[in-house]
Amino acid sequence: MLVKNPVNDRQSLRGYLEFLEQEFPAELLRIKVPVKREFDMTTTVFELEKAGRDPTLIFENVEGFDMPVVTNIAANRRVLAGLLGVEPDALPAAFRERVQKYIPCERVDDAPWNDVVMEGDDVDLTKLPIPLQFGVDAAPYITAGQLVARDPISGVDTTGFHRLMLKGKNRLGVSLHSRRRMYEFHRRAEQMGKSLPVAITLGIHPLHYMGSMVYAYPPNVRKFEIIGGLFGEPYRVAPCGVEGLEVPAGAEIIIEGEILAGVHEPEGPxxxxxxxxxxxxxxxxxxxxxxxxxxDAMYHSVVSGMAKDHILTTCITREGEILNALKRNLPNVKAVHVPHSTCGAFMAIISMNKIAEGEPQMAVMAALGTELYTKYVIVVDEDVNIFDMNDVMWAIATRVRAEKDVFMIPGSKGAILDPSSDPETFTLTKMGIDATRPTGRDFAERLTISEESKARAQAILKAAGVSL
Structure with a gap:
């Protein structure tokens, strides 16, 4: 479908900021004081996290640059749930449901990012306010860059995040360490003796952010069709200057080029x-x-390290992917949580209504088989709040018999970036924990407090001048 008017702010970063102003005004923070691109923006986000706050930030005055920086757009579970019209605890299930509803894209003939076009010697990426986030970083990094490329064999495109190290006016170091579609596209192009044509998209909506993290889907499906499922409408894309490539019409900045064949240079740390x-x-x-x-482009940056902006979306997408896999054979699984505190990847907690022994072990194996990065899986009964690590640890402390409920899977493939994996093979030992009550016999009864009693206690405290 071809549409003349490409502007749909609902699908853009600007549309997201308008949504915040209307629905979650306390979660949008404009920083007007001057900040340096070195460390200031990253440190500000981490200080807010320590204080229990996760707002989207707009740094309006970055010293030495004319362009504002927008960051922390995907750090707030309540806001992300609001974008899908659900409560936070229902977010993984809503995500799981919508990313399976592929909606064909809507192609438009022009886009606002055609306002300013620079090519050849005029290309100068050093003029972008690319933050230097940590002292160990080898250079400033584009962290919100979504690479778009086509499979040289099938022609199906994909999009996803890859870190991009600033090396010069027109040169970026890139790591394809996920070893998934983009890595394979480049490998196939290289086998043909060709570089891989790529466009880098900067400035996207959080639902694009979320949808781009999905990895388990049919090979003939476009990532943009998955993102459309999250929006509940066709995602609008437009042709760019890279032949055959379409990119989001609502983006702020497009960088067009190629990942070179047969060329490798130091990238990182x-x-x-x-x-x-x-x-x-x-x-x-x-x-x-x-x-x-x-x-009037805005520069979009993702705060790196263990910032929620970097890994909360991976928590939610992994929750949805694992839940989707488990539901196929274990319909009594209730929910999945991947805690931010476990790097948004390395641990999954599964809530289930166990009706037979062995089901938690099935759930563990299915979860580990679904998600490469996950290496610890804990299964608990549905009376345990999987979003409260205190409750999960209580279940482990009181319901686990280590000799029968903890099991290891040695020699498993792990994440290349996991520092505990073997540096040559990237393998490690993964672990499952069955923290459910045994079936077929009486087990100690859990102490509970009724909702009526809680309400009375809250009223007593309020009358005493105590705010909770």
Whole structure:
């Protein structure tokens, strides 16, 4: 479908900011005081996290640059749930349901990022306010760059995040360490003796952010069709200057170029989601040929390290993916939680109504088989709040007999960025914990407090001048 008017702010970063102003005004923070691109923006986000706050931030005055920086757009579970019209605890299930409803894209003939076009010697990525986030980082990094490319064999495109190290005016280091579609596309192009044509998208809506993290889907489906499922309508894309490629019409900035064949250069270290500096990289190189942007473009950055902006979306997408896999054979599974505190990847907690022994073990194996990054899986009864680690640890402390309820799977493939994995093979031992009550015999009764009693206690405290 071709549409003349490409503007649909609902699907853009700007549309998201308008949504915040209307629905969650306390979660939008404009910083007007001057900030440096070195460390200030990252540190501000971490200080807010320590204080229990996760607002989207707009840094309006970055010293030495004319462009504002928007960050922390995907750090608030309540806001992300609001975008899908559900409560926070229903977010994984809503995500799981919608990413399976593929909606064909709507192609438009123009986009606002065609306002300004620079190519050849005019391309200068150093003029973008790219933050330096941690002292260990080898250089400033584009962290919100969504790479878009097509499979050289099938022609189906994909999009996803990859870290991009600033190396010069038109040169970026890139790591394809996820070893998934983009890595395979580049490998196939390289086998043909060709570089991989790529466009980098900057400035996207959080629902695009979320949808781009999905990895388990049929090979003939476009990521943009998955993102459309989250929006509940066709996602609008427009042709860019890279032949055959379409990119989001609502984006702020498009960088067009290619990932070179047969060229590898040092890339990293970089402050990764693990909370450690990562020196592991595929050491690929992207060369920019052209930059397109809105006249009043905003620069979008994702706070790296263990910031929620970096890993909360991976928590939610992994929750949805694991829940989807479990529901196929274990309909009595209730919910899945991947805690932010476990790097948004390495632990999954499963709530289930166990009706037979062995079901928790089935759930563990299905979860580990679904999610490469996950290495610890805990299964609990549905009376345990999986979003409260105190409750989960209580279940482990009182319901686990280690000799029968803890089991190991050695030699499992792990994440390349997991510092505990073998540096040569990236394998490690994974673990499952059955923290459910045994079936077929009486078990100690859990102490509970009724909702009526809680309400009375809250009223007593309020009368005493205590605010909760």
């Amino acid at each position: 970089f402050g990764e989601f693990t909370g450690y500096a990562s020196y592991r990289s595929t050491q690929n190189v992207f060369v920019a040929h052209r930059v397109r942007m809105r006249q």
